[in-house]
Amino acid sequence: MDTPHTSVGHLLREWRARRRMSQLDLALEAEISQRHLSFLESGRAAPSRDMVIRLAERLDLPLRQRNRMLLAAGYAPTYPERLVEDEAFAPAMAAIGRVLAAHEPNPALAVDGCWNLIRANAAIAPFLQDIEEASLLEPPINVLKLSLHPGGLAPRIENLAEWRAHVLERLKRLAAASGNPEVADLEAELRAYPGRSNGGPVRHDYSNIAVPLRIKAAGVSLSFISTVTVFGTPLDVTVSEIAIESFFPADAQTAETLRALAAARASA
Numbered sequence: 001m002d003t004p005h006t007s008v009g010h011l012l013r014e015w016r017a018r019r020r021m022s023q024l025d026l027a028l029e030a031e032i033s034q035r036h037l038s039f040l041e042s043g044r045a046a047p048s049r050d051m052v053i054r055l056a057e058r059l060d061l062p063l064r065q066r067n068r069m070l071l072a073a074g075y076a077p078t079y080p081e082r083l084v085e086d087e088a089f090a091p092a093m094a095a096i097g098r099v100l101a102a103h104e105p106n107p108a109l110a111v112d113g114c115w116n117l118i119r120a121n122a123a124i125a126p127f128l129q130d131i132e133e134a135s136l137l138e139p140p141i142n143v144l145k146l147s148l149h150p151g152g153l154a155p156r157i158e159n160l161a162e163w164r165a166h167v168l169e170r171l172k173r174l175a176a177a178s179g180n181p182e183v184a185d186l187e188a189e190l191r192a193y194p195g196r197s198n199g200g201p202v203r204h205d206y207s208n209i210a211v212p213l214r215i216k217a218a219g220v221s222l223s224f225i226s227t228v229t230v231f232g233t234p235l236d237v238t239v240s241e242i243a244i245e246s247f248f249p250a251d252a253q254t255a256e257t258l259r260a261l262a263a264a265r266a267s268a
Contacts (some may be wrong), residue, residue: 003173007009008073009041012208015059015069016041016178029058049075062178063240064113081237084118092231092239097228103246105226105262113241114182116140122265123258126217127153143245144171144186147191156216158221164195166211178241212250220257223250 039045068079101122109120135149171187224247234240251257
């Protein structure tokens with residue numbers, strides 16, 4: 001039997017609070033009475049499988065949390081969760097590989113729900129050189145730890161304070177949206193890292209658009225803006241949590257340097 005802290009009623013109340021919805025709001029969205037929803041949350045009524053799925057959809061739960069809610073209600077999970085090494089996951093990995101390769105000579109990487117590296121293209125290589133803390137490159141490589149750790153990329157990030165604030169805000173939103181305690185733990189760990197800027201205020205042309213990443217690599221200062229891509233209609237928990245971060249050169253020098261590095265790799 002579920003404890004009060006893992007019951008379906010507890011999870012409904014928890015996620016309703018996360019989504020800032022009243023009982024009436026959720027009941028209207030799910031097309032049920034507020035009284036019935038109250039009974040479900042208090043445990044006075046048991047939801048059907050279809051009702052759990054409907055409420056999870058209206059609460060916009062991640063697939064992992066939808067499975068958790070089904071289990072709490074006594075039903076089998078709906079969404080499979082495969083390891084990236086599984087043969088059944090090969091089509092997804094092939095698609096990810098094509099996206100990453102197509103982005104060269106610009107760097108791009110694929111990460112899981114906690115920002116652990118799954119795969120990266122060849123353009124990432126210059127950023128992984130001269131890492132002082134070797135343990136940061138031991139699998140699983142967490143790309144956010146690598147970027148903000150003082151033994152990682154942090155000393156080479158010219159706008160460290162700005163980039164750190166951006167990363168921490170991103171993690172804060174992800175923790176709230178996903179309900180994943182590992183993400184919350186990661187945010188807490190990164191907040192404990194030193195956040196001193198490597199210089200004075202950095203002026204750039206993207207102040208009103210995006211936070212750039214300015215970093216020294218291959219002996220020069222490079223500037224990037226990035227986008228994050230996710231699968232549009234995932235039916236697998238692992239696929240739903242994968243994100244591809246693609247970096248684009250924010251100035252001509254960066255673009256030229258990336259092309260030169262790609263040419264050097266091709267001729268090596």
